[in-house]
Amino acid sequence: MKQAIHPLTLFLIGAAIGWFAWPHAIWLAPAALVAIPVVASRGWAGPFLLMLGYHLATTWGLIHGTAVFFPSSGLFLGLAFWVGSSLIFALPYLLYSPIFRKARSVIGVPYAGVLTTVFLSAISTVFPPLGIIGWTSPWLGAMSAGWTGVMLVMLGIAYATLGRSQAAAGLAIGLSTTATLWAGSFALAADSHAPAGWVGVNTNLGHLDSPLSYIEASMRLEQRTMALLHNGAHVVLLPETVAGPWRAGTEAIWRPVVRWTAAHRNQTVFVGSFVPHGRGYIDALVQIHDGQTRVLPDHIPVPFSMWHPWRPEGSFRMAPFSREPEMTKVGALRVGYLICYEQLLMWPALNLAFHNPQILLAPANDWWARGTDIPAIQRASAKAWGAFLGVPVLFAVNQ
Incomplete structure:
Protein backbone atom coordinates (compact mmCIF):
# COMPACT_ATOMS: atom_id res chain seq x y z
CA MET A 1 0.00 0.00 0.00
CA ALA A 190 4.58 48.89 -7.79
CA ASP A 191 7.08 49.55 -10.57
CA SER A 192 5.37 48.13 -13.65
CA HIS A 193 3.81 51.37 -14.95
CA ALA A 194 4.89 52.62 -18.39
CA PRO A 195 6.19 56.18 -18.83
CA ALA A 196 3.68 59.02 -19.19
CA GLY A 197 2.38 59.29 -22.73
CA TRP A 198 2.99 55.62 -23.56
CA VAL A 199 -0.39 54.04 -24.34
CA GLY A 200 -1.17 50.35 -24.77
CA VAL A 201 -4.44 49.83 -26.66
CA ASN A 202 -6.52 46.85 -25.52
CA THR A 203 -9.16 45.57 -27.95
CA ASN A 204 -12.06 43.11 -28.00
CA LEU A 205 -11.94 42.18 -31.67
CA GLY A 206 -12.05 38.44 -31.03
CA HIS A 207 -11.01 36.11 -33.83
CA LEU A 208 -10.10 37.94 -37.03
CA ASP A 209 -10.52 35.14 -39.54
CA SER A 210 -10.70 36.74 -43.00
CA PRO A 211 -8.98 39.45 -45.10
CA LEU A 212 -12.06 41.65 -44.74
CA SER A 213 -12.04 41.37 -40.93
CA TYR A 214 -8.40 42.52 -40.84
CA ILE A 215 -9.16 45.47 -43.13
CA GLU A 216 -12.08 46.52 -40.94
CA ALA A 217 -9.94 46.16 -37.80
CA SER A 218 -7.12 48.23 -39.33
CA MET A 219 -9.51 51.00 -40.35
CA ARG A 220 -10.99 51.23 -36.86
CA LEU A 221 -7.63 51.04 -35.13
CA GLU A 222 -6.06 53.60 -37.45
CA GLN A 223 -8.77 56.11 -36.47
CA ARG A 224 -8.31 55.28 -32.78
CA THR A 225 -4.55 55.67 -33.11
CA MET A 226 -4.84 59.02 -34.84
CA ALA A 227 -7.12 60.25 -32.04
CA LEU A 228 -4.50 59.22 -29.46
CA LEU A 229 -1.74 60.96 -31.41
CA HIS A 230 -3.84 64.12 -31.69
CA ASN A 231 -4.32 63.98 -27.91
CA GLY A 232 -0.57 63.95 -27.38
CA ALA A 233 0.29 60.26 -26.90
CA HIS A 234 4.03 59.81 -27.23
CA VAL A 235 3.94 56.07 -28.04
CA VAL A 236 0.97 53.92 -29.05
CA LEU A 237 1.22 50.12 -28.86
CA LEU A 238 -1.40 47.90 -30.57
CA PRO A 239 -1.97 44.17 -29.93
CA GLU A 240 -0.32 41.32 -31.81
CA THR A 241 -1.46 40.63 -35.42
CA VAL A 242 -4.55 42.90 -35.26
CA ALA A 243 -3.61 44.66 -38.52
CA GLY A 244 -3.36 41.37 -40.39
CA PRO A 245 -0.86 40.75 -43.20
CA TRP A 246 1.29 43.81 -43.89
CA ARG A 247 0.66 44.17 -47.60
CA ALA A 248 0.09 47.18 -49.87
CA GLY A 249 -3.55 47.53 -48.85
CA THR A 250 -2.72 47.49 -45.13
CA GLU A 251 0.06 50.01 -45.65
CA ALA A 252 -2.39 52.29 -47.45
CA ILE A 253 -4.78 52.21 -44.47
CA TRP A 254 -1.97 53.20 -42.09
CA ARG A 255 -0.47 55.85 -44.41
CA PRO A 256 -2.10 58.77 -42.50
CA VAL A 257 -0.28 57.62 -39.36
CA VAL A 258 3.00 57.39 -41.28
CA ARG A 259 2.51 60.93 -42.58
CA TRP A 260 1.60 62.20 -39.13
CA THR A 261 4.82 60.85 -37.60
CA ALA A 262 6.82 62.53 -40.39
CA ALA A 263 5.56 65.86 -39.10
CA HIS A 264 5.60 64.88 -35.40
CA ARG A 265 8.91 63.15 -34.86
CA ASN A 266 8.44 62.72 -31.14
CA GLN A 267 5.55 60.24 -31.67
CA THR A 268 5.80 56.53 -32.47
CA VAL A 269 3.27 53.79 -33.20
CA PHE A 270 3.76 50.02 -32.96
CA VAL A 271 1.25 48.01 -35.00
CA GLY A 272 0.83 44.26 -34.47
CA SER A 273 0.94 42.57 -37.87
CA PHE A 274 2.37 39.62 -39.76
CA VAL A 275 4.72 40.21 -42.65
CA PRO A 276 4.89 37.95 -45.74
CA HIS A 277 8.05 35.86 -45.73
CA GLY A 278 8.57 33.19 -48.37
CA ARG A 279 5.51 30.93 -48.35
CA GLY A 280 4.58 32.04 -44.84
CA TYR A 281 4.86 34.99 -42.49
CA ILE A 282 6.84 36.64 -39.73
CA ASP A 283 4.95 37.63 -36.58
CA ALA A 284 6.02 41.21 -36.00
CA LEU A 285 5.47 44.71 -34.74
CA VAL A 286 5.59 47.39 -37.43
CA GLN A 287 7.21 50.48 -35.93
CA ILE A 288 5.96 53.72 -37.50
CA HIS A 289 8.20 56.69 -36.75
CA ASP A 290 9.52 59.76 -38.54
CA GLY A 291 7.48 58.95 -41.64
CA GLN A 292 9.10 55.51 -41.95
CA THR A 293 8.12 51.93 -41.14
CA ARG A 294 10.36 49.27 -39.67
CA VAL A 295 9.53 45.59 -39.18
CA LEU A 296 10.39 44.21 -35.73
CA PRO A 297 10.21 40.39 -36.03
CA ASP A 298 9.65 37.97 -33.19
CA HIS A 299 11.82 34.90 -32.74
CA ILE A 300 9.44 32.26 -31.39
CA PRO A 301 5.82 32.09 -32.60
CA VAL A 302 3.36 29.60 -31.10
CA PRO A 303 4.20 26.05 -32.24
CA PHE A 304 1.46 24.16 -34.10
CA SER A 305 -0.98 27.06 -34.41
CA MET A 306 1.47 29.54 -36.02
CA TRP A 307 4.66 27.59 -36.65
CA HIS A 308 4.00 24.36 -38.53
CA PRO A 309 7.03 23.34 -40.65
CA TRP A 310 5.26 20.22 -41.93
CA ARG A 311 2.99 22.64 -43.88
CA PRO A 312 5.13 25.62 -44.95
CA GLU A 313 2.20 27.39 -46.61
CA GLY A 314 1.06 29.98 -44.07
CA SER A 315 3.59 28.92 -41.42
CA PHE A 316 5.29 31.59 -39.31
CA ARG A 317 9.09 31.81 -39.14
CA MET A 318 10.80 30.19 -36.15
CA ALA A 319 14.21 31.73 -35.38
CA PRO A 320 15.17 31.00 -31.74
CA PHE A 321 18.89 31.46 -32.46
CA SER A 322 18.55 34.71 -34.38
CA ARG A 323 21.35 37.18 -33.74
CA GLU A 324 18.98 40.10 -34.26
CA PRO A 325 17.93 41.26 -30.78
CA GLU A 326 14.27 41.99 -30.14
CA MET A 327 15.13 45.62 -29.56
CA THR A 328 14.47 49.02 -31.07
CA LYS A 329 14.79 52.66 -30.04
CA VAL A 330 12.24 55.34 -29.26
CA GLY A 331 14.16 58.57 -29.01
CA ALA A 332 17.02 57.86 -26.64
CA LEU A 333 15.21 54.93 -24.95
CA ARG A 334 16.23 51.35 -25.64
CA VAL A 335 13.00 49.39 -26.08
CA GLY A 336 12.73 45.60 -25.85
CA TYR A 337 9.71 43.63 -26.98
CA LEU A 338 8.28 40.16 -26.40
CA ILE A 339 5.39 39.33 -28.70
CA CYS A 340 2.59 37.28 -27.13
CA TYR A 341 3.79 33.67 -26.72
CA GLU A 342 7.38 34.83 -26.10
CA GLN A 343 6.25 36.44 -22.84
CA LEU A 344 5.67 32.93 -21.42
CA LEU A 345 9.15 31.64 -22.25
CA MET A 346 12.62 31.96 -20.73
CA TRP A 347 14.86 31.92 -23.81
CA PRO A 348 13.85 35.13 -25.68
CA ALA A 349 13.59 37.17 -22.47
CA LEU A 350 17.03 36.06 -21.25
CA ASN A 351 18.44 37.17 -24.60
CA LEU A 352 17.02 40.64 -23.94
CA ALA A 353 18.95 40.88 -20.68
CA PHE A 354 22.21 41.23 -22.63
CA HIS A 355 20.93 44.37 -24.38
CA ASN A 356 19.80 46.38 -21.33
CA PRO A 357 16.33 47.53 -22.42
CA GLN A 358 14.77 50.47 -20.57
CA ILE A 359 11.15 49.49 -21.24
CA LEU A 360 9.47 46.27 -22.36
CA LEU A 361 6.62 46.10 -24.90
CA ALA A 362 4.21 43.17 -24.38
CA PRO A 363 1.63 42.94 -27.19
CA ALA A 364 -0.61 39.84 -27.28
CA ASN A 365 -3.61 38.33 -29.03
CA ASP A 366 -5.46 36.11 -26.55
CA TRP A 367 -8.88 35.69 -28.18
CA TRP A 368 -8.49 31.92 -28.21
CA ALA A 369 -7.61 31.70 -24.50
CA ARG A 370 -10.66 33.45 -23.06
CA GLY A 371 -12.13 31.40 -20.23
CA THR A 372 -8.72 30.00 -19.23
CA ASP A 373 -5.96 31.21 -16.94
CA ILE A 374 -3.50 31.51 -19.85
CA PRO A 375 -3.87 35.32 -20.30
CA ALA A 376 -3.28 35.82 -16.56
CA ILE A 377 -0.23 33.52 -16.67
CA GLN A 378 1.08 35.44 -19.67
CA ARG A 379 0.65 38.78 -17.91
CA ALA A 380 2.30 37.47 -14.73
CA SER A 381 5.22 36.16 -16.79
CA ALA A 382 5.70 39.47 -18.62
CA LYS A 383 5.59 41.39 -15.34
CA ALA A 384 8.16 39.00 -13.86
CA TRP A 385 10.47 39.69 -16.78
CA GLY A 386 9.96 43.41 -16.33
CA ALA A 387 10.94 43.03 -12.66
CA PHE A 388 14.00 40.93 -13.54
CA LEU A 389 15.14 43.45 -16.16
CA GLY A 390 14.24 46.35 -13.86
CA VAL A 391 12.02 48.01 -16.46
CA PRO A 392 8.32 48.95 -16.81
CA VAL A 393 6.07 46.85 -19.07
CA LEU A 394 3.56 48.22 -21.58
CA PHE A 395 0.72 45.80 -22.43
CA ALA A 396 -1.65 45.75 -25.41
CA VAL A 397 -3.97 42.74 -25.64
CA ASN A 398 -6.73 41.66 -28.02
CA GLN A 399 -9.42 39.42 -26.54
Whole structure:
Protein backbone atom coordinates (compact mmCIF):
# COMPACT_ATOMS: atom_id res chain seq x y z
CA MET A 1 0.00 0.00 0.00
CA LYS A 2 2.83 2.41 0.83
CA GLN A 3 4.41 1.85 -2.56
CA ALA A 4 1.17 2.87 -4.25
CA ILE A 5 0.68 5.99 -2.11
CA HIS A 6 4.26 7.25 -2.32
CA PRO A 7 4.38 8.13 -6.07
CA LEU A 8 0.95 9.76 -5.85
CA THR A 9 2.12 11.90 -2.93
CA LEU A 10 5.08 13.19 -4.93
CA PHE A 11 2.82 13.94 -7.88
CA LEU A 12 0.37 15.82 -5.67
CA ILE A 13 3.13 17.90 -4.07
CA GLY A 14 4.16 19.15 -7.51
CA ALA A 15 0.55 19.72 -8.55
CA ALA A 16 -0.15 21.73 -5.38
CA ILE A 17 2.87 23.98 -5.96
CA GLY A 18 1.88 24.62 -9.57
CA TRP A 19 -1.80 25.14 -8.79
CA PHE A 20 -1.21 27.73 -6.06
CA ALA A 21 1.70 29.49 -7.82
CA TRP A 22 0.22 30.25 -11.24
CA PRO A 23 -0.87 32.86 -12.10
CA HIS A 24 -1.38 34.85 -8.88
CA ALA A 25 1.52 33.82 -6.63
CA ILE A 26 4.39 32.90 -8.95
CA TRP A 27 6.87 33.59 -6.15
CA LEU A 28 5.79 30.14 -4.86
CA ALA A 29 6.88 28.37 -8.06
CA PRO A 30 10.58 27.97 -7.06
CA ALA A 31 9.42 25.70 -4.22
CA ALA A 32 9.25 22.99 -6.89
CA LEU A 33 12.97 23.42 -7.56
CA VAL A 34 13.86 23.26 -3.87
CA ALA A 35 11.72 20.13 -3.48
CA ILE A 36 13.42 18.23 -6.33
CA PRO A 37 16.52 17.03 -4.37
CA VAL A 38 14.28 16.12 -1.42
CA VAL A 39 12.00 13.87 -3.46
CA ALA A 40 15.00 12.48 -5.37
CA SER A 41 16.15 10.88 -2.12
CA ARG A 42 12.87 8.89 -2.13
CA GLY A 43 13.57 7.22 -5.46
CA TRP A 44 14.76 7.83 -9.00
CA ALA A 45 11.24 8.66 -10.27
CA GLY A 46 10.59 11.32 -7.61
CA PRO A 47 11.73 14.42 -9.57
CA PHE A 48 9.82 13.25 -12.66
CA LEU A 49 6.57 12.75 -10.77
CA LEU A 50 6.95 16.06 -8.92
CA MET A 51 7.48 18.06 -12.12
CA LEU A 52 4.81 16.14 -14.01
CA GLY A 53 2.28 17.16 -11.36
CA TYR A 54 3.59 20.74 -11.43
CA HIS A 55 3.22 21.17 -15.19
CA LEU A 56 -0.13 19.41 -15.43
CA ALA A 57 -1.44 21.86 -12.83
CA THR A 58 -0.08 24.94 -14.61
CA THR A 59 -0.96 24.14 -18.24
CA TRP A 60 -4.53 22.83 -18.02
CA GLY A 61 -5.75 25.89 -19.94
CA LEU A 62 -4.44 24.20 -23.10
CA ILE A 63 -7.47 21.91 -23.11
CA HIS A 64 -10.03 24.67 -23.64
CA GLY A 65 -7.70 26.99 -25.58
CA THR A 66 -6.82 24.31 -28.13
CA ALA A 67 -10.48 23.41 -28.61
CA VAL A 68 -11.26 27.08 -29.36
CA PHE A 69 -8.33 27.52 -31.75
CA PHE A 70 -8.88 24.18 -33.50
CA PRO A 71 -12.69 23.79 -33.25
CA SER A 72 -12.77 20.76 -35.56
CA SER A 73 -10.39 18.82 -33.28
CA GLY A 74 -12.76 18.67 -30.32
CA LEU A 75 -11.48 17.89 -26.84
CA PHE A 76 -8.96 15.22 -27.81
CA LEU A 77 -6.26 17.49 -29.29
CA GLY A 78 -6.35 19.79 -26.25
CA LEU A 79 -5.95 16.84 -23.91
CA ALA A 80 -3.09 15.52 -26.04
CA PHE A 81 -1.27 18.89 -25.96
CA TRP A 82 -1.82 19.22 -22.21
CA VAL A 83 -0.65 15.74 -21.21
CA GLY A 84 1.99 15.48 -23.95
CA SER A 85 3.68 18.80 -23.19
CA SER A 86 3.67 18.12 -19.44
CA LEU A 87 5.29 14.73 -19.99
CA ILE A 88 7.94 16.31 -22.22
CA PHE A 89 8.71 19.00 -19.63
CA ALA A 90 9.06 16.36 -16.89
CA LEU A 91 11.06 13.73 -18.82
CA PRO A 92 14.53 15.30 -18.32
CA TYR A 93 14.12 14.88 -14.55
CA LEU A 94 14.31 11.10 -14.94
CA LEU A 95 18.06 11.71 -15.32
CA TYR A 96 18.40 13.40 -11.94
CA SER A 97 19.77 10.46 -9.94
CA PRO A 98 22.52 9.31 -12.35
CA ILE A 99 23.71 12.87 -13.01
CA PHE A 100 23.66 13.73 -9.30
CA ARG A 101 25.68 10.62 -8.40
CA LYS A 102 28.39 11.47 -10.92
CA ALA A 103 28.51 15.15 -9.91
CA ARG A 104 28.58 14.31 -6.18
CA SER A 105 31.85 12.41 -6.51
CA VAL A 106 33.51 15.43 -8.13
CA ILE A 107 32.10 18.60 -6.48
CA GLY A 108 30.32 17.49 -3.31
CA VAL A 109 26.70 16.96 -2.32
CA PRO A 110 25.21 20.49 -2.13
CA TYR A 111 26.91 21.71 -5.30
CA ALA A 112 25.90 18.55 -7.13
CA GLY A 113 22.28 19.12 -6.12
CA VAL A 114 22.32 22.69 -7.44
CA LEU A 115 24.15 21.78 -10.64
CA THR A 116 21.84 18.85 -11.42
CA THR A 117 18.65 20.78 -10.69
CA VAL A 118 19.71 23.85 -12.70
CA PHE A 119 20.93 21.71 -15.61
CA LEU A 120 17.74 19.65 -15.90
CA SER A 121 15.41 22.61 -15.43
CA ALA A 122 17.34 24.48 -18.14
CA ILE A 123 16.85 21.56 -20.53
CA SER A 124 13.16 21.42 -19.64
CA THR A 125 12.11 25.06 -19.87
CA VAL A 126 15.00 27.31 -20.93
CA PHE A 127 17.10 26.08 -23.84
CA PRO A 128 15.68 25.04 -27.23
CA PRO A 129 14.33 22.69 -28.39
CA LEU A 130 12.18 22.17 -25.26
CA GLY A 131 12.60 25.83 -24.43
CA ILE A 132 10.36 26.86 -27.33
CA ILE A 133 7.40 25.22 -25.56
CA GLY A 134 8.62 25.41 -21.95
CA TRP A 135 6.22 27.82 -20.29
CA THR A 136 5.42 28.24 -16.55
CA SER A 137 9.06 27.63 -15.70
CA PRO A 138 9.50 27.56 -11.90
CA TRP A 139 12.50 29.85 -12.35
CA LEU A 140 10.21 32.72 -13.33
CA GLY A 141 9.13 33.17 -9.72
CA ALA A 142 12.77 33.62 -8.74
CA MET A 143 13.35 36.00 -11.64
CA SER A 144 10.68 38.35 -10.28
CA ALA A 145 13.05 39.14 -7.40
CA GLY A 146 16.08 39.58 -9.66
CA TRP A 147 19.42 37.84 -9.23
CA THR A 148 18.97 37.89 -5.45
CA GLY A 149 15.95 35.62 -5.80
CA VAL A 150 17.82 33.30 -8.16
CA MET A 151 20.78 32.97 -5.78
CA LEU A 152 18.52 32.35 -2.77
CA VAL A 153 16.68 29.59 -4.62
CA MET A 154 20.03 27.99 -5.49
CA LEU A 155 21.01 28.22 -1.83
CA GLY A 156 17.71 26.60 -0.85
CA ILE A 157 18.39 23.75 -3.31
CA ALA A 158 21.86 23.26 -1.83
CA TYR A 159 20.54 22.96 1.74
CA ALA A 160 17.65 20.74 0.66
CA THR A 161 20.17 18.37 -0.93
CA LEU A 162 21.90 17.87 2.42
CA GLY A 163 18.86 16.07 3.80
CA ARG A 164 17.33 15.79 7.27
CA SER A 165 20.46 16.71 9.20
CA GLN A 166 20.19 20.21 7.80
CA ALA A 167 16.40 20.47 8.03
CA ALA A 168 16.44 23.56 10.26
CA ALA A 169 18.85 25.41 8.00
CA GLY A 170 16.86 24.34 4.97
CA LEU A 171 13.67 25.64 6.55
CA ALA A 172 15.35 28.98 7.30
CA ILE A 173 16.57 29.28 3.71
CA GLY A 174 13.15 28.34 2.42
CA LEU A 175 11.46 30.99 4.54
CA SER A 176 13.96 33.69 3.56
CA THR A 177 13.61 32.73 -0.10
CA THR A 178 9.84 32.97 0.10
CA ALA A 179 10.04 36.33 1.87
CA THR A 180 12.43 37.69 -0.76
CA LEU A 181 10.33 36.48 -3.66
CA TRP A 182 7.17 37.78 -2.01
CA ALA A 183 8.79 41.18 -1.59
CA GLY A 184 9.88 41.01 -5.21
CA SER A 185 6.29 40.42 -6.29
CA PHE A 186 5.18 43.59 -4.48
CA ALA A 187 8.03 45.58 -5.99
CA LEU A 188 6.98 44.28 -9.39
CA ALA A 189 3.40 45.47 -8.90
CA ALA A 190 4.58 48.89 -7.79
CA ASP A 191 7.08 49.55 -10.57
CA SER A 192 5.37 48.13 -13.65
CA HIS A 193 3.81 51.37 -14.95
CA ALA A 194 4.89 52.62 -18.39
CA PRO A 195 6.19 56.18 -18.83
CA ALA A 196 3.68 59.02 -19.19
CA GLY A 197 2.38 59.29 -22.73
CA TRP A 198 2.99 55.62 -23.56
CA VAL A 199 -0.39 54.04 -24.34
CA GLY A 200 -1.17 50.35 -24.77
CA VAL A 201 -4.44 49.83 -26.66
CA ASN A 202 -6.52 46.85 -25.52
CA THR A 203 -9.16 45.57 -27.95
CA ASN A 204 -12.06 43.11 -28.00
CA LEU A 205 -11.94 42.18 -31.67
CA GLY A 206 -12.05 38.44 -31.03
CA HIS A 207 -11.01 36.11 -33.83
CA LEU A 208 -10.10 37.94 -37.03
CA ASP A 209 -10.52 35.14 -39.54
CA SER A 210 -10.70 36.74 -43.00
CA PRO A 211 -8.98 39.45 -45.10
CA LEU A 212 -12.06 41.65 -44.74
CA SER A 213 -12.04 41.37 -40.93
CA TYR A 214 -8.40 42.52 -40.84
CA ILE A 215 -9.16 45.47 -43.13
CA GLU A 216 -12.08 46.52 -40.94
CA ALA A 217 -9.94 46.16 -37.80
CA SER A 218 -7.12 48.23 -39.33
CA MET A 219 -9.51 51.00 -40.35
CA ARG A 220 -10.99 51.23 -36.86
CA LEU A 221 -7.63 51.04 -35.13
CA GLU A 222 -6.06 53.60 -37.45
CA GLN A 223 -8.77 56.11 -36.47
CA ARG A 224 -8.31 55.28 -32.78
CA THR A 225 -4.55 55.67 -33.11
CA MET A 226 -4.84 59.02 -34.84
CA ALA A 227 -7.12 60.25 -32.04
CA LEU A 228 -4.50 59.22 -29.46
CA LEU A 229 -1.74 60.96 -31.41
CA HIS A 230 -3.84 64.12 -31.69
CA ASN A 231 -4.32 63.98 -27.91
CA GLY A 232 -0.57 63.95 -27.38
CA ALA A 233 0.29 60.26 -26.90
CA HIS A 234 4.03 59.81 -27.23
CA VAL A 235 3.94 56.07 -28.04
CA VAL A 236 0.97 53.92 -29.05
CA LEU A 237 1.22 50.12 -28.86
CA LEU A 238 -1.40 47.90 -30.57
CA PRO A 239 -1.97 44.17 -29.93
CA GLU A 240 -0.32 41.32 -31.81
CA THR A 241 -1.46 40.63 -35.42
CA VAL A 242 -4.55 42.90 -35.26
CA ALA A 243 -3.61 44.66 -38.52
CA GLY A 244 -3.36 41.37 -40.39
CA PRO A 245 -0.86 40.75 -43.20
CA TRP A 246 1.29 43.81 -43.89
CA ARG A 247 0.66 44.17 -47.60
CA ALA A 248 0.09 47.18 -49.87
CA GLY A 249 -3.55 47.53 -48.85
CA THR A 250 -2.72 47.49 -45.13
CA GLU A 251 0.06 50.01 -45.65
CA ALA A 252 -2.39 52.29 -47.45
CA ILE A 253 -4.78 52.21 -44.47
CA TRP A 254 -1.97 53.20 -42.09
CA ARG A 255 -0.47 55.85 -44.41
CA PRO A 256 -2.10 58.77 -42.50
CA VAL A 257 -0.28 57.62 -39.36
CA VAL A 258 3.00 57.39 -41.28
CA ARG A 259 2.51 60.93 -42.58
CA TRP A 260 1.60 62.20 -39.13
CA THR A 261 4.82 60.85 -37.60
CA ALA A 262 6.82 62.53 -40.39
CA ALA A 263 5.56 65.86 -39.10
CA HIS A 264 5.60 64.88 -35.40
CA ARG A 265 8.91 63.15 -34.86
CA ASN A 266 8.44 62.72 -31.14
CA GLN A 267 5.55 60.24 -31.67
CA THR A 268 5.80 56.53 -32.47
CA VAL A 269 3.27 53.79 -33.20
CA PHE A 270 3.76 50.02 -32.96
CA VAL A 271 1.25 48.01 -35.00
CA GLY A 272 0.83 44.26 -34.47
CA SER A 273 0.94 42.57 -37.87
CA PHE A 274 2.37 39.62 -39.76
CA VAL A 275 4.72 40.21 -42.65
CA PRO A 276 4.89 37.95 -45.74
CA HIS A 277 8.05 35.86 -45.73
CA GLY A 278 8.57 33.19 -48.37
CA ARG A 279 5.51 30.93 -48.35
CA GLY A 280 4.58 32.04 -44.84
CA TYR A 281 4.86 34.99 -42.49
CA ILE A 282 6.84 36.64 -39.73
CA ASP A 283 4.95 37.63 -36.58
CA ALA A 284 6.02 41.21 -36.00
CA LEU A 285 5.47 44.71 -34.74
CA VAL A 286 5.59 47.39 -37.43
CA GLN A 287 7.21 50.48 -35.93
CA ILE A 288 5.96 53.72 -37.50
CA HIS A 289 8.20 56.69 -36.75
CA ASP A 290 9.52 59.76 -38.54
CA GLY A 291 7.48 58.95 -41.64
CA GLN A 292 9.10 55.51 -41.95
CA THR A 293 8.12 51.93 -41.14
CA ARG A 294 10.36 49.27 -39.67
CA VAL A 295 9.53 45.59 -39.18
CA LEU A 296 10.39 44.21 -35.73
CA PRO A 297 10.21 40.39 -36.03
CA ASP A 298 9.65 37.97 -33.19
CA HIS A 299 11.82 34.90 -32.74
CA ILE A 300 9.44 32.26 -31.39
CA PRO A 301 5.82 32.09 -32.60
CA VAL A 302 3.36 29.60 -31.10
CA PRO A 303 4.20 26.05 -32.24
CA PHE A 304 1.46 24.16 -34.10
CA SER A 305 -0.98 27.06 -34.41
CA MET A 306 1.47 29.54 -36.02
CA TRP A 307 4.66 27.59 -36.65
CA HIS A 308 4.00 24.36 -38.53
CA PRO A 309 7.03 23.34 -40.65
CA TRP A 310 5.26 20.22 -41.93
CA ARG A 311 2.99 22.64 -43.88
CA PRO A 312 5.13 25.62 -44.95
CA GLU A 313 2.20 27.39 -46.61
CA GLY A 314 1.06 29.98 -44.07
CA SER A 315 3.59 28.92 -41.42
CA PHE A 316 5.29 31.59 -39.31
CA ARG A 317 9.09 31.81 -39.14
CA MET A 318 10.80 30.19 -36.15
CA ALA A 319 14.21 31.73 -35.38
CA PRO A 320 15.17 31.00 -31.74
CA PHE A 321 18.89 31.46 -32.46
CA SER A 322 18.55 34.71 -34.38
CA ARG A 323 21.35 37.18 -33.74
CA GLU A 324 18.98 40.10 -34.26
CA PRO A 325 17.93 41.26 -30.78
CA GLU A 326 14.27 41.99 -30.14
CA MET A 327 15.13 45.62 -29.56
CA THR A 328 14.47 49.02 -31.07
CA LYS A 329 14.79 52.66 -30.04
CA VAL A 330 12.24 55.34 -29.26
CA GLY A 331 14.16 58.57 -29.01
CA ALA A 332 17.02 57.86 -26.64
CA LEU A 333 15.21 54.93 -24.95
CA ARG A 334 16.23 51.35 -25.64
CA VAL A 335 13.00 49.39 -26.08
CA GLY A 336 12.73 45.60 -25.85
CA TYR A 337 9.71 43.63 -26.98
CA LEU A 338 8.28 40.16 -26.40
CA ILE A 339 5.39 39.33 -28.70
CA CYS A 340 2.59 37.28 -27.13
CA TYR A 341 3.79 33.67 -26.72
CA GLU A 342 7.38 34.83 -26.10
CA GLN A 343 6.25 36.44 -22.84
CA LEU A 344 5.67 32.93 -21.42
CA LEU A 345 9.15 31.64 -22.25
CA MET A 346 12.62 31.96 -20.73
CA TRP A 347 14.86 31.92 -23.81
CA PRO A 348 13.85 35.13 -25.68
CA ALA A 349 13.59 37.17 -22.47
CA LEU A 350 17.03 36.06 -21.25
CA ASN A 351 18.44 37.17 -24.60
CA LEU A 352 17.02 40.64 -23.94
CA ALA A 353 18.95 40.88 -20.68
CA PHE A 354 22.21 41.23 -22.63
CA HIS A 355 20.93 44.37 -24.38
CA ASN A 356 19.80 46.38 -21.33
CA PRO A 357 16.33 47.53 -22.42
CA GLN A 358 14.77 50.47 -20.57
CA ILE A 359 11.15 49.49 -21.24
CA LEU A 360 9.47 46.27 -22.36
CA LEU A 361 6.62 46.10 -24.90
CA ALA A 362 4.21 43.17 -24.38
CA PRO A 363 1.63 42.94 -27.19
CA ALA A 364 -0.61 39.84 -27.28
CA ASN A 365 -3.61 38.33 -29.03
CA ASP A 366 -5.46 36.11 -26.55
CA TRP A 367 -8.88 35.69 -28.18
CA TRP A 368 -8.49 31.92 -28.21
CA ALA A 369 -7.61 31.70 -24.50
CA ARG A 370 -10.66 33.45 -23.06
CA GLY A 371 -12.13 31.40 -20.23
CA THR A 372 -8.72 30.00 -19.23
CA ASP A 373 -5.96 31.21 -16.94
CA ILE A 374 -3.50 31.51 -19.85
CA PRO A 375 -3.87 35.32 -20.30
CA ALA A 376 -3.28 35.82 -16.56
CA ILE A 377 -0.23 33.52 -16.67
CA GLN A 378 1.08 35.44 -19.67
CA ARG A 379 0.65 38.78 -17.91
CA ALA A 380 2.30 37.47 -14.73
CA SER A 381 5.22 36.16 -16.79
CA ALA A 382 5.70 39.47 -18.62
CA LYS A 383 5.59 41.39 -15.34
CA ALA A 384 8.16 39.00 -13.86
CA TRP A 385 10.47 39.69 -16.78
CA GLY A 386 9.96 43.41 -16.33
CA ALA A 387 10.94 43.03 -12.66
CA PHE A 388 14.00 40.93 -13.54
CA LEU A 389 15.14 43.45 -16.16
CA GLY A 390 14.24 46.35 -13.86
CA VAL A 391 12.02 48.01 -16.46
CA PRO A 392 8.32 48.95 -16.81
CA VAL A 393 6.07 46.85 -19.07
CA LEU A 394 3.56 48.22 -21.58
CA PHE A 395 0.72 45.80 -22.43
CA ALA A 396 -1.65 45.75 -25.41
CA VAL A 397 -3.97 42.74 -25.64
CA ASN A 398 -6.73 41.66 -28.02
CA GLN A 399 -9.42 39.42 -26.54
